[in-house]
Amino acid sequence: MLIEGIDDSVILVTLILGVFITYLMFKYLKNSLLTVGQLDPRLxxxxxxxxxxxxxxxxxxxxxxxxxxxxxxxxxxxxxxxxxxxxxxxxxxxxxxxxxxxxxxxxxxxxxxxxxxxxxxxxxxxxxxxxxxxxxxxxxxxxxxxxxxxxxxxxxxxxxxPRDLLDYIYDIPILFRHLLNELFSFDGLSIWYRVRIMFFIMVAFCYFLSPLDIIPEALFGIFGLIDDLFVVFIIVIYVCTIYRQLITNRG
Ligand SMILES: [Zn+2]
Ligand SMILES: [Zn+2]
Incomplete structure (x- = not known):
């Protein structure tokens, strides 16, 4: 054990997740920073x-x-x-x-x-x-x-x-932002899509807040959050998949 009381696999998963999220954030930020120079479009x-x-x-x-x-x-x-x-x-x-x-x-x-x-x-x-x-x-x-x-x-x-899985994951921040925009505007999504997406976001929220967990926070402290983050991550991917279907089908 690297750290007393915490399993090595938990540390490993946290590290991988951390590196991955940092990478995505970096990629995303880089693009938005590039678009800031509006007067000098860097073609x-x-x-x-x-x-x-x-x-x-x-x-x-x-x-x-x-x-x-x-x-x-x-x-x-x-x-x-x-x-x-x-x-x-x-x-x-x-x-x-x-x-x-x-x-x-x-x-x-x-x-x-x-x-x-x-x-x-x-x-x-x-x-x-x-x-x-x-x-x-x-x-x-x-x-x-x-x-x-x-x-x-x-x-x-x-x-x-069909594309690479990584490609799908790269698109998530931007898809999710557009999804939220449409969710809270009056036009755009139909009722059925709205209800479905709201439902899954609620599920993610409830899992995050509820004390019922695969890895309970009470026993494992901060590492108990891993499963919560994982569930939220999966649900965000799923919700984006629904949204992607919508984008590719509408006129
Ligand atoms: Zn571009
Ligand atoms: Zn133009």
Whole structure:
């Protein structure tokens, strides 16, 4: 025994869990820090050509039609068109673009049969998560219908594709954030999804608080929390799986 009174396996599990969580946090933070420099969008070297060509095409298209003000988000600057984001989309790597821009970029940078790489960090884009409401989408369907359809199309084709387990785990922080956003907003999730997700979050919460445990805190102190964290972790993964299904199925 390394520490008196505590089993070595418990120490090992804690260490592994600790390293893993630190790694995920680091990865997540790195991405959000990179997006802070809004005025200086750090495009990846390999994407610069594609982005420039997409931008040129977008500028020509936009000059020809009146821009709708709705859906515009002044807090987000799109690194492709360099303007306020129109119907902003967030990728699974945490980068934000206009819906229109990212769809154009997708069709330009690769054939639409393939997943695209993020113009900022070159990570594979598995989901395009919308940062606008369903209501806004419905109201603007006649103007931007084609773009919305392409976003849904992308998620349907690539969101549900089998991937590495690690890949799924990387996506959890961002999926969970979007899930919570939708859970507490009035549009978005249907009642059935809301009830299911709330139920599992409640279960996690109850297990965490209840004295009934596989490893009770009273006997093992801080190490008694391992099983609680584990149960919460599993439930978060499960809830994200439900949410992922929803994203890949909706229009
Ligand atoms: Zn844009
Ligand atoms: Zn990215």
């Amino acid at each position: 990846h070297q390999d994407s610069i050509n594609d982005v420039n060509q997409t931008r040129e095409r977008l500028m020509n298209n936009r000059r020809n039609r009146e821009e709708t003000q709705e859906g515009q988000n002044t807090a987000i600057n799109c690194p492709i068109c360099l303007a306020n984001s129109n119907f902003p989309i967030e990728t699974n790597c945490g980068h934000k673009f206009c819906a229109d821009c990212i769809v154009q970029y997708w069709s330009h940078s690769s054939t639409t049969a393939y997943r695209m790489n993020c113009p900022m960090c070159r990570q594979q884009v598995n989901y395009l998560l919308r940062l606008y409401t369903r209501e806004e989408q419905e109201r603007n369907r006649d103007l931007n219908g084609e773009t919305f359809a392409q976003i849904a199309n992308y998620n349907r084709r690539f969101g549900g594709e």
